[in-house]
Amino acid sequence: MRKILVVGAGQSGLQLALGLQSHGYEVTLMSNRTADEIRSGRVMSTQCMFHTALQHERDLQLNFWESQAPKIEGLGVSVAAPGSWAEGPAARAIDWVGRLDGYAQSVDQRVKMAGWMETFAQRGGQLVIHGAAVGDLDYFSRTYDLVLVSAGKGELVSMFARDPQRSPYGEPQRALAVSYVHGLGPRPEHPDHYAVRCNLVPGVGELFVMPALTTSGRADILFWEGIPGGPLDVFNGVKEPAEHLSLTLELMERYVPWEHARATKVELTDAGATLAGRYTPTVRNPVGHLPGGGLVLGVADVVVANDPITGQGSNSASKCAASYLASILEHGEKEFDEEWMRGTFERYWETAQHVTKWTNAMLAPPPEHILNLIGAAGQLPPVADRFANGFDDPADFENFFYEPEKTAAYLASVS
Incomplete structure (x- = not known):
C-alpha cells in the first residue's frame, strides 16, 4: 500500500486526502489546527464553487451540505x-x-474543512495536528512515497520559487x-x-x-x-x-x-x-527541494495563487485535487520522481492557465471592448449567460473576451 503525506487541510489537501483514502492509499494528513479549532475560529475565505468543482466533490461523495446551502x-x-x-x-x-x-454553492470553509477532517479520521486516516516546518518534511520525505504540500501560507511556501514567466505582478493588486x-x-x-x-x-x-x-x-x-x-x-x-x-x-x-x-x-x-x-498573485515552481535531497509537490494555491476577484480559489483547489488524484492513480507503483511531479503540475496548469490569464485581466483597468461586452450583456441575455458560465469554465473566455476582434465577432453573431 502506497504511503502519502498531505500537509495542509484546506479544500485541496482534504479533497485529495479523502480521494486517495477512498482508493486504498495509506494517507496521513497534517493540519496545524483541530476540526473544533477550525469550526470555532475566524472565517478563512470567501468561496463560491461552480458546477465543475461541485461535481468533483459529488464524485467523491463529499457533498455533505448540498441540500442545506443556497442554490x-x-x-x-x-x-x-x-x-x-x-x-x-x-x-x-x-x-x-x-x-x-x-x-x-458557497459553504463556509470552517464548516466544510472541519466536517471533512472528522470524516477523514472516521474513515481510518491518520490525522496529525502539527504545524509542519521544512525540517519536518526532510524527515517525512524519507518515510513516505509522496509528500504533497497544500498549506498555502507560511514557511513551507518559500520552498517553491516564483515563476516570473507566469507571474506578471510583483505586489498585491x-x-x-x-x-x-x-x-x-x-x-x-x-x-x-x-x-x-x-x-x-x-x-x-x-x-x-x-x-x-x-x-x-x-x-x-x-x-x-x-x-x-x-x-x-x-x-x-x-x-x-x-x-x-x-x-x-x-x-x-x-x-x-x-x-x-x-x-x-x-x-x-x-x-x-x-x-x-492582501496577497500577491503568484505562480510558483511546483517542486520543492528539501535540504536532505527529498522532493515535495506543491498543490493548489501553493503553486497557483490568484487574486479572489474572479472567485476561483476554491474552484481551482478542487480542480487541482481532482487532476492530481487522477495523475497519482494512473502512476500506479512507479516512483514519484521530479519528472512525474512536473508533468502532474503541467496537466493541472492546462486548466489553471485560463484562470490565471482571466484573473490577471480582471485586475487591470478594462479596455473598451470589455466595457462594450459587459454593457451588451444588459441587452442580450445570451451574452450575460455566457459571461456568468465563464466562472465555471474560464477557458471559454479565450473565444470572446481578450481580443477586440473576437469580442466584436461574437457580439455581431448574437445581436
Missing part, C-alpha cells in the same frame, strides 16, 4: 457610473443577471475585506432566486455579495476588493469585527447604494465573521 442560479454584474459618487451615492450604469447552466452577515434583504428584481452579485466601481474596486451556508446557517458574504491606496483600502489595522462591518456598510452606502439598501438590518454571523488582508 445560486445566477451571477449578476452591476457597474457604477464612473465618478457618480463624487457628489453623493453612486449611480448604476450597467445592471444585469446571467443564468448559470448548473447551480453554484487588491486590499481584501470580508464580512459574513445575517439579515441581508432579498434582491428586489428576483426575490426568490439566489445570485452572486459582482459590483464594479471603476478606479475604486469591487464588492461581491454571495449567499452562503455558515456555522449558524444561511448567511451572505460581503466582500470588498479595493485598489491599494484607494478609498476602499481602509481595513488595515481594524481589529474590532463591529468596526469592520460598519466600515463595510459605510463604503457600500457611498459606492454601491443599491446593495446597501438591502443591508440596513445586517449583523455579523459570529465573533469570527470578518477577515482582511
Whole structure:
C-alpha cells in the first residue's frame, strides 16, 4: 500500500486526502489546527464553487451540505457610473443577471474543512495536528512515497520559487475585506432566486455579495476588493469585527447604494465573521527541494495563487485535487520522481492557465471592448449567460473576451 503525506487541510489537501483514502492509499494528513479549532475560529475565505468543482466533490461523495446551502442560479454584474459618487451615492450604469447552466454553492470553509477532517479520521486516516516546518518534511520525505504540500501560507511556501514567466505582478493588486452577515434583504428584481452579485466601481474596486451556508446557517458574504491606496483600502489595522462591518456598510452606502439598501438590518454571523488582508498573485515552481535531497509537490494555491476577484480559489483547489488524484492513480507503483511531479503540475496548469490569464485581466483597468461586452450583456441575455458560465469554465473566455476582434465577432453573431 502506497504511503502519502498531505500537509495542509484546506479544500485541496482534504479533497485529495479523502480521494486517495477512498482508493486504498495509506494517507496521513497534517493540519496545524483541530476540526473544533477550525469550526470555532475566524472565517478563512470567501468561496463560491461552480458546477465543475461541485461535481468533483459529488464524485467523491463529499457533498455533505448540498441540500442545506443556497442554490445560486445566477451571477449578476452591476457597474457604477464612473465618478457618480463624487457628489453623493453612486449611480448604476450597467445592471444585469446571467443564468448559470448548473447551480453554484458557497459553504463556509470552517464548516466544510472541519466536517471533512472528522470524516477523514472516521474513515481510518491518520490525522496529525502539527504545524509542519521544512525540517519536518526532510524527515517525512524519507518515510513516505509522496509528500504533497497544500498549506498555502507560511514557511513551507518559500520552498517553491516564483515563476516570473507566469507571474506578471510583483505586489498585491487588491486590499481584501470580508464580512459574513445575517439579515441581508432579498434582491428586489428576483426575490426568490439566489445570485452572486459582482459590483464594479471603476478606479475604486469591487464588492461581491454571495449567499452562503455558515456555522449558524444561511448567511451572505460581503466582500470588498479595493485598489491599494484607494478609498476602499481602509481595513488595515481594524481589529474590532463591529468596526469592520460598519466600515463595510459605510463604503457600500457611498459606492454601491443599491446593495446597501438591502443591508440596513445586517449583523455579523459570529465573533469570527470578518477577515482582511492582501496577497500577491503568484505562480510558483511546483517542486520543492528539501535540504536532505527529498522532493515535495506543491498543490493548489501553493503553486497557483490568484487574486479572489474572479472567485476561483476554491474552484481551482478542487480542480487541482481532482487532476492530481487522477495523475497519482494512473502512476500506479512507479516512483514519484521530479519528472512525474512536473508533468502532474503541467496537466493541472492546462486548466489553471485560463484562470490565471482571466484573473490577471480582471485586475487591470478594462479596455473598451470589455466595457462594450459587459454593457451588451444588459441587452442580450445570451451574452450575460455566457459571461456568468465563464466562472465555471474560464477557458471559454479565450473565444470572446481578450481580443477586440473576437469580442466584436461574437457580439455581431448574437445581436
